[in-house]
């Protein structure tokens with residue numbers, strides 16, 4: 001992993017992937033396995049996109065995705081591999097009011113561990129935004145905010161779809177009307193995430209997390225019980241409705257509303273410090289029925305695919321499945 005382009009890299013990569021989240025990194029692994037030269041570019045400092053960890057002093061938080069579930073057989077095998085590698089473990093399979101649920105797995109020590117594992121041996125350029133894309137008859141080029149340009153035979157975009165639409169517009173890419181309609185239908189929930197350091201443990205019952213169907217809070221998780229943090233620390237996620245209503249408000253004031261609403265779960269613990277992060281595109285609320293979108297199909301464009309959790313399911317597993325599906329489409333398109 002690096003923050004500048006490897007001067008020994010090819011002049012034209014086989015595949016450029018925008019996004020080092022789960023979809024991008026999962027696709028990168030399959031494309032690399034197929035013998036292709038792949039470069040992944042991400043604007044974020046860390047790896048994993050919406051798998052996100054943060055530290056405040058001695059406290060550590062998962063403040064994006066909290067866990068993964070596994071239904072698909074190949075994905076189950078990957079989870080087993082991650083457990084074997086020590087970057088994931090089963091967190092719980094039931095919690096009060098929801099007995100005998102399917103297993104929830106977590107990253108170890110934090111959710112981002114899985115992304116770091118997937119990035120091993122991959123060419124990943126971090127803290128680098130793709131500002132615009134363009135193409136000629138044979139390949140794609142991407143202008144980076146570092147001032148550099150990257151060329152590739154095929155392009156995979158894995159950003160949340162509204163950002164993908166902007167990137168496509170930057171290159172005046174003519175999107176077929178039926179595909180444009182599918183992209184326009186996709187929608188996301190926002191989520192305001194509070195990370196609060198506490199002076200003592202919470203009153204959240206084992207396994208240390210609770211989901212809510214009503215009220216301002218969607219989810220509360222005890223990072224100490226989860227094994228993420230050395231000291232008491234909670235993540236509070238605003239519900240979709242609350243987060244949408246308050247997204248433009250002062251973040252610290254909105255965070256305080258969520259902390260106040262969480263008081264029954266904090267018990268006697270007092271918040272000593274907190275930070276707030278807004279996820280504008282948290283989880284897709286309307287997804288596309290296909291596992292990925294081969295946008296170049298039946299066009300004169302060089303191979304171009306879109307992937308992410310808006311395609312194969314609005315969660316961790318969906319993002320991975322979508323990345324794999326896009327890799328398969330691009331391997332065929334490049335053959």
Ligand SMILES: Cc1cc2nc3c(=O)[nH]c(=O)nc-3n(C[C@H](O)[C@H](O)[C@H](O)COP(=O)(O)OP(=O)(O)OC[C@H]3O[C@@H](n4cnc5c(N)ncnc54)[C@H](O)[C@@H]3O)c2cc1C
Pocket residue numbers: 018019020021022023024041042043044048049050051063064065066067068069128129130131158159160163167191193237279281282283307308309310314315316317319
């Ligand atoms: C608060 C929250 C809680 C969640 N909880 C759960 C949960 O408990 N269980 C679950 O299964 N799922 C959960 N999810 C959903 C899960 O995190 C996502 O489904 C999954 O991580 C999406 O992966 P992705 O690769 O599709 O997208 P992302 O992770 O969003 O990856 C896209 C990447 O593209 C990069 N990017 C975008 N534009 C550019 C550009 N122009 N140039 C360079 N890079 C760019 C971004 O920086 C990002 O890293 C949660 C999400 C959030 C936000």
